[in-house]
Amino acid sequence: MNLYYQIKSGDDFLIKKTKDLIFKNYHKPKHTIAASILTKSGSIYSGINIRGCATSICAEKVALANAIMAKVDDYESLVVILYDKEIGYKILPPCGDCRQFLIDYIPDIFVIIENDNRLLKIQAKNLLINPYISNR
Ligand SMILES: [Zn+2]
Numbered sequence: 001m002n003l004y005y006q007i008k009s010g011d012d013f014l015i016k017k018t019k020d021l022i023f024k025n026y027h028k029p030k031h032t033i034a035a036s037i038l039t040k041s042g043s044i045y046s047g048i049n050i051r052g053c054a055t056s057i058c059a060e061k062v063a064l065a066n067a068i069m070a071k072v073d074d075y076e077s078l079v080v081i082l083y084d085k086e087i088g089y090k091i092l093p094p095c096g097d098c099r100q101f102l103i104d105y106i107p108d109i110f111v112i113i114e115n116d117n118r119l120l121k122i123q124a125k126n127l128l129i130n131p132y133i134s135n136r
Pocket residue numbers: 058059060094095096097098099
């Protein structure tokens with residue numbers, strides 16, 4: 001079973017917008033990661049990470065909260081991008097906690113990942129084996 005999909009032209013635009021976002025908001029170590037969600041209708045909802053001295057919130061969660069507030073119901077793709085002045089841009093896979101959040105809210109969204117120097121997509125529900133399922 002092949003879990004990977006090819007990226008589409010809209011994903012290239014999503015990646016560019018997300019790079020622009022973290023470049024404009026870069027403030028190491030507080031803000032180094034941006035995440036953006038593309039909808040099937042072409043809208044983009046984004047967020048950056050926020051890091052305090054005791055805890056932090058991932059960019060994916062901020063982007064998801066923005067999409068939820070906008071009542072999005074046609075999720076397509078998600079990308080997470082790190083920017084660092086020394087190493088440049090790097091596409092990151094979501095952390096374990098965010099993988100669970102994605103499964104809780106939008107398990108079918110396609111997450112853009114880098115695999116052997118190639119960009120591919122995999123659905124969020126396939127990023128985490130045996131996720132927690134609440135009975136609520
Ligand atoms: Zn995370």
